[in-house]
Amino acid sequence: MKLASILTARAVALIDIDEFNIKGAIRFADLVPVIARQFNFLIVPSKVEDFDLEKGVFFGSGKVGEKVIDVLKIFPHSITIECLSSTDDSKAALEEILSWGREELGLSYTDGMIQRWGYISQITFYCDFPLLNAISAPLLNLARKTGKAVDSIFEEGIEYEVAKVNVGHDPLMRKNGIAGITIEHRANVQFGDNKFFSEAPLPTSLHIKFLEEFEAEVMRANK
Known part of the structure; x- marks a missing residue:
């Protein structure tokens, strides 16, 4: 990262x-x-x-x-x-x-x-591989199947990928909700550039630490 x-x-x-x-x-x-x-x-x-x-x-x-x-x-x-x-x-x-x-x-x-x-941290970062696609094989399969189905309807050859993940709490458990942690492709940047945006209700240093650990865990899971 x-x-x-x-x-x-x-x-x-x-x-x-x-x-x-x-x-x-x-x-x-x-x-x-x-x-x-x-x-x-x-x-x-x-x-x-x-x-x-x-x-x-x-x-x-x-x-x-x-x-x-x-x-x-x-x-x-x-x-x-x-x-x-x-x-x-x-x-x-x-x-x-x-x-x-x-x-x-x-x-x-x-x-x-x-x-x-309270804290809100928003950062952008680069990854050496398509991080979101590598998180889950079932999610990636869903994206690919959806892309094929949409292509059969619109005939535009658009490929679907995992675009965003969001981890948060049950909103009914708290009157005033606390933001979750999100990771998504950076807006206005091609998915292939592997540039991501992330927001978290955490101090900046802890936010970055968790993302680094997450990236490492995804890499290990895909070896």
């Missing part, structure tokens, strides 16, 4: 943001220009409707040290941050922003205050 790109490295701090303003002395609108200036955000909320927390208050294209922040979005019960490198960097960047906010703005933030985090 060869990593091609990290498309999304999202960390989500699951916490009521009112906990950062226990004294009630901070007005959100006053923070915007200070945060924008400190972290070089090029996109900031400016209109009244931009401050609707239910929709998310959005900051875009900023920096914390050498870390580029693609998205910072604040909701009533969570803060989402996306760096362009890894979920670890995203998490560290938000903690750095909050620590700075404690010292400079009077936020009621303490280290380790955020106990629960």
Whole structure:
């Protein structure tokens, strides 16, 4: 497996943001220009409707040290941050922003205050063989039979392959579902290039580790 790109490295701090303003002395609108200036955000909320927390208050294209922040979005019960490198960097960047906010703005933030985090990792990668076709002989047989049947109808010689796998939980087991892990051919790239897209509700490093292990297991099963 060869990593091609990290498309999304999202960390989500699951916490009521009112906990950062226990004294009630901070007005959100006053923070915007200070945060924008400190972290070089090029996109900031400016209109009244931009401050609707239910929709998310959005900051875009900023920096914390050498870390580029693609998205910072604040909701009533969570803060989402996306760096362009890894979920670890995203998490560290938000903690750095909050620590700075404690010292400079009077936020009621303490280290380790955020106990629960969520993640979304999206990456693209190359494989040396047709990974999805190699997962399961029955799936590949189904694809081939389907291709022949469709060809008899449309007479276009289109071959079917295994295009996507998705591993997830029973949606009825949880009120708010958690994303599964998916592997599929990269959009707008020919299947024969063996370039894939994958999404997972995992830290970036663990996502990549699981994909590497999966690729190795598929290779062993096909020897």
